[in-house]
Amino acid sequence: MGKNTQADQVISYIYIHVPFCLKKCSYCSFFSIEFSKEASNRFVKYLKKEINLFKQKYQVKPKTIYFGGGTPSLLTAGQINSIISQFDISKTEEITLECNPVNINNKFVDNLKTTQINRISMGIQSFQDKELKVLGRLHKADEIGNAYKILRDHGYNNISLDLIYGLPNQTRKDVEFSLVEIIKLDPEHISTYCLNLEKDVSLFFKIDQIPTDEKVADFYNLIRKKLISTGFDHYEISNFAKIGFESKHNLCYWNDEHYLGFGPSAAGYIENIRYSNTANFSEYYKMLDKNKIMKDKTILNKDDHEKEYIFLGLRKASGIDLKDFNNKFKIDFTEKYDQVIHKFNNLLEINDKTIKLKPEAYFISNEIFSEFM
Ligand code: SF4
Structure with a gap:
C-alpha cells in the first residue's frame, strides 16, 4: 500500500x-x-490553467460546480462549456450559474441549453423599482417575470432567487410586497440576505437609514413565516427550498466538506488549509504564469476547525450530528460546551443525536455562535 x-x-x-x-x-x-x-477571454484562459494546476495535485471529481461572481451570466455558452470541460463531470449532480436578469433573453438561454448548467440562481433582490434603484441594480422589477419565464420555457426546473431585506428606510409593507411577488413566481429555492453595508461600498452613506434591529428581525420573521406557509423548508438560516431542491453546493460549506475555489478572490478549503486567491487581476495572472496557486493560506488548527464546524453546522436547521462531531474531534460536545448549552437552554434544541438552534434563535445566531468561540 x-x-x-x-x-x-x-x-x-x-x-x-x-x-x-x-x-x-x-x-x-x-x-x-x-x-x-477581451478581459473575459483572458480570464477564462488563466482560469483553465489554474484548474489544471490543481488537478496535478488533487483528484478533482465534482459533485457540484458553482459559477458565482461577479456576473457569470456575462460569459458565453462557449466559455462556460470550455470551463466545465476541464472537469470529469460523470458524477456531477448540480452545476449552478448565477445570473443577472439583464442578461436573460431567448438567445442567451438558447445558448445556455448547450451547456451542462442545470441550476440557475438569479439575483433579483427586490420587486420594487425604488429599491432596485437604491441598490444600483440594472434591472427593473417588471423585467424579472420575463427573465424567469424565459428560463422556465427553456426547461430550467431548478431556479433559486435572491431577495435582500433591511434596505434603507424599508418598511414591513415593502418586504411584504416583494415576498408576495416572489411567491407568485414559485421558484424551487429562495436565498435571503440581510443588507450589510461595508465601509467601502457607495451606499454606505445611507447606513443611518437602515431599519433598527427590531424592525429587521420583524422582516426576517415575516419572510420566514410566509415562505414556510407557502411550502418552503427553511433548511438553513438564510435559505429556503422546496423539498429536494436544497442547494447541494452550498450545503458543502455548512457540512465541513472540502472545496476548491478558482478565479481571483475565490476561496477554498482543503485538508486543514483555508486559502483565498488574490483579488487583483495582474497578481492572479503573474502567479499563474509562475505556475503558483493558493496565495493566502491559513492553516486551521484543531481548535479553529472545531469552532468552524460548530458555527457552520448550526446554520442548518438539521443542526450538528453529535456522533459525527465527537468522532471527528475526539471530544464529547455536550461535556465540553455544557456551559453554553446551559446559558442558551431556551434557544437550543438538544437530544442524544443532534444539537440545533430553535427557529427563534436564528436571527440572533451570531450571538450564540460567539459563545462557542
Ligand atoms: S451585486 Fe452587483 S456588483 Fe455585486 S456581483 Fe452582483 S451584479 Fe456585480
Missing part, C-alpha cells in the same frame, strides 16, 4: 468566481471589475 498523498484526496465541490459586472451595485463588496470581452 502506498502512503497517502494529496493526490489521493478527491475534491467534490468547485466554486468558480467570475469577476466581471456591467456596473458595480451600490451595496456590493464582492470582487469584480467592469466586463469586457
